[in-house]
Amino acid sequence: EPEVTQTPSHQVTQMGQEVILRCVPISNHLYFYWYRQILGQKVEFLVSFYNNEISEKSEIFDDQFSVERPDGSNFTLKIRSTKLEDSAMYFCASSLLVDSTGELFFGEGSRLTVL
Amino acid sequence: AQSVTQLGSHVSVSEGALVLLRCNYSSSVPPYLFWYVQYPNQGLQLLLKYTSAATLVKGINGFEAEFKKSETSFHLTKPSAHMSDAAEYFCAVSPSGSARQLTFGSGTQLTVLP
Numbered sequence: 001e002p003e004v005t006q007t008p009s010h011q012v013t014q015m016g017q018e019v020i021l022r023c024v025p026i027s028n029h030l031y032f033y034w035y036r037q038i039l040g041q042k043v044e045f046l047v048s049f050y051n052n053e054i055s056e057k058s059e060i061f062d063d064q065f066s067v068e069r070p071d072g073s074n075f076t077l078k079i080r081s082t083k084l085e086d087s088a089m090y091f092c093a094s095s096l097l098v099d100s101t102g103e104l105f106f107g108e109g110s111r112l113t114v115l
Numbered sequence: 116a117q118s119v120t121q122l123g124s125h126v127s128v129s130e131g132a133l134v135l136l137r138c139n140y141s142s143s144v145p146p147y148l149f150w151y152v153q154y155p156n157q158g159l160q161l162l163l164k165y166t167s168a169a170t171l172v173k174g175i176n177g178f179e180a181e182f183k184k185s186e187t188s189f190h191l192t193k194p195s196a197h198m199s200d201a202a203e204y205f206c207a208v209s210p211s212g213s214a215r216q217l218t219f220g221s222g223t224q225l226t227v228l229p
Contacts, residue, residue, distance in 0.1 A: 004158065035217075043159070043205060043219035056216060091158060104217070106151075106158035 002026045006092050006107035013082055014115055021077045021110045023092030032075045033093040033104065034067065036060070043091065049075065082114045117142040117208045121220035129228045134178075134193040136223045138206030141187065148189040149207040149217065150180055159205065165189060176200070201227045 005024045013019050025032050034046040047057040049067055066078045075094075079086055089111050093104040122137040140146055150162040163174025170182045180191045191204060206220040 035219075042221050043207075043217075045216050045218070048216070058216075093159075103161050103164075104159075106160070108156065108158045 002105075004092055004094055004105050004107035006090075006110045008110055009108065010111045010113070012113045012115065015084055016081050019079045019082055019086075019112060021079075021090050021092075021112070023075045023077070023094075023107055024073050025075055025092065025094030026096075026105055027073070029094035029096050029105070031055075031095045031097075032067075032069070033095075034077045035091040035093065035106075036088040037091065037109075038085075038088040046077075046090075079112075082112075084114050087112055087114045117144075117146060117218050119148075119206045119208045119218060119220040121204075121206050121223050123223055124221065125224045125226065127226040127228055128196045130198055131195050134191070134196045134200065134225065136191040136204050136206075136225065138180075138189045138191065138220060139187050140189060140206075140208045142208055147209045148180075148182060149209070150174065150178070150189075150191050151205045151207060151219075153203045153205065153222075155202070162191070162204070196225075196227045198227050198229065201225055 007022045032049040035043050037043045045058050047061045047067055048055045064080045068076050089109045091109045092107045095104050118141045120139045128134055148165040151159040152162050153159050162178050163172045165172050165182045173179045178193045180189050182189050203222045203224050205222045207217040209217050
């Protein structure tokens with residue numbers, strides 16, 4: 001069964017460092033997303049991406065964040081200068097459709113720890 | 116704005132007993148509602164969704180949920196719990212029917228006792 005894969009599964013970094021989280025969405029999907037979950041808190045929407053551009057983003061997704069689809073398979077989330085409060089589990093998701101029938105398929109997550 | 120509230124961050128049931136996980140929503144427009152499950156060390160998996168068709172929605176693994184507009188609820192149930200149901204369950208809402216901006220609840224950890 002096709003699945004969304006994320007790397008790394010866990011990354012530890014120093015505050016102020018750049019981090020890139022990688023995702024390989026399901027191959028025929030068209031819409032890509034990043035969500036995050038700070039420990040003990042809710043899963044929060046960060047950004048959605050379609051046709052090589054951001055379609056929606058939340059307040060959390062400030063100038064420190066960027067997304068890119070550098071090739072036909074990868075979808076990356078970059079945090080330019082990490083802060084302590086960026087420590088969270090980051091989930092990538094993809095969907096074939098954007099409407100209610102467009103089920104989101106989530107990856108297993110990348111845990112980011114900022115020291 | 117939309118939100119969901121999950122009552123009970125932890126629920127324990129005995130194997131074979133009824134599972135009831137509560138979710139109440141708030142939405143300024145007719146909502147689309149979802150239940151996701153997260154097994155240990157895995158991603159979020161869609162259990163079922165309500166998209167304004169039938170109010171009783173059946174999902175995978177024997178779970179179902181009923182949309183009750185009068186109570187603004189979308190509780191998840193399963194008649195008989197199995198050990199493999201132990202996981203974290205998330206209720207989520209989307210006002211437009213689009214899955215782009217799901218708003219998740221805080222999650223309920225289900226423990227199944229032998």
